[in-house]
Amino acid sequence: MLIRIRKNWEIPEREATPQDIFYSRRSILKNLGYSGALLTSSIIPHYGMKSGVANASYREGTKFYPVPRNSKYKIDRPITPEEIATKYNNYYEFGSHKKIWPLAQKLTVHPWQILINGLVEKEKLLDVDDLIRMMPLEERLYRHRCVERWSIAIPYSGFPLRNLLDYAAPLGSAKYLIMESFMNLDLALGQRQFWYPWPYLEGLAIDEAAHDLAFIATGYYGKPIPKQNGAPLRLAVPWKYGFKHIKAITKFTFSAERPISFWESIAGNEYGFWANVAGAVPHARWSQSTEEFLGPNGKEIRTTKLYNGYAEFVSGLYRGRESESLFK
């Protein structure tokens, strides 16, 4: 097993480029108030290297990674340290706080069945590894912006959602893609909070789902995606707020009707269907004009970009939809 341990001082500070990814961890860990135990871990997993996690399902998944990077999508900032992106999470199935990563380890992600149904030529049920094997895997550096204002920049591995659409063969009458997470009251204690409308559900208009930026992540930092980040399948639509990025997907349903997503049904005035990132449109309870980027140098305040910096790619999707509430 290849493990390279780099000293902090060997790692220069510069913006991420497709050729050169690195992190400096300690400063941000300190700034974020992480404990000493985390800091003294003797092996700092380097991106693209295998970390020493001894777990059968983890080893099983590693056969797919690392995969070649698609350098079309550049980011304007360094990559967030893996220690942050994997230990500061939103995943309400496991609790409404940020430290759910130990709790999420209870989830069994192998085997994992995926159902594709609704307005499709033929309903399909298959194992996630069989799906992954069929798909063209690549790595992409994406920005991620939570509606709560924190943001990260991460290397995902996975495949364009478009390829899943091609495989699913939706009918012409399908206008929306609805995605659902798992349901398991024994493992996910958050799901016992019956006032939430479980299972977690999200949707995209079919043209958004077919857009090249819409991605299904199966890997993270060159390895299988950790459970806390949405293993085994998680959506990444980087021009939209984080809550659209549904984790642990079990079902893809094609529909003629627009779904009401999880957060929309809880607070429709705060979380809409489109949820595109825009600094000019405040959340009902706070401004969205800036974000807190969790980078290698700690928290950095940055100006929010329209469509989270992806306007050149996606603004065309919303021509003719201006009367809709596109930015919440």
Ligand SMILES: Nc1nc2c(c(=O)[nH]1)N[C@H]1C(S)=C(S)[C@@H](COP(=O)(O)O)O[C@H]1N2
């Ligand atoms: N199933 C499910 N998916 C989810 C959530 C959730 O609570 N449950 N939280 C969302 C929110 S609000 C965000 S910001 C991202 C966080 O992803 P990360 O923890 O991998 O950074 O996951 C999204 N996907």
Ligand SMILES: [Mo]
């Ligand atoms: Mo979020």
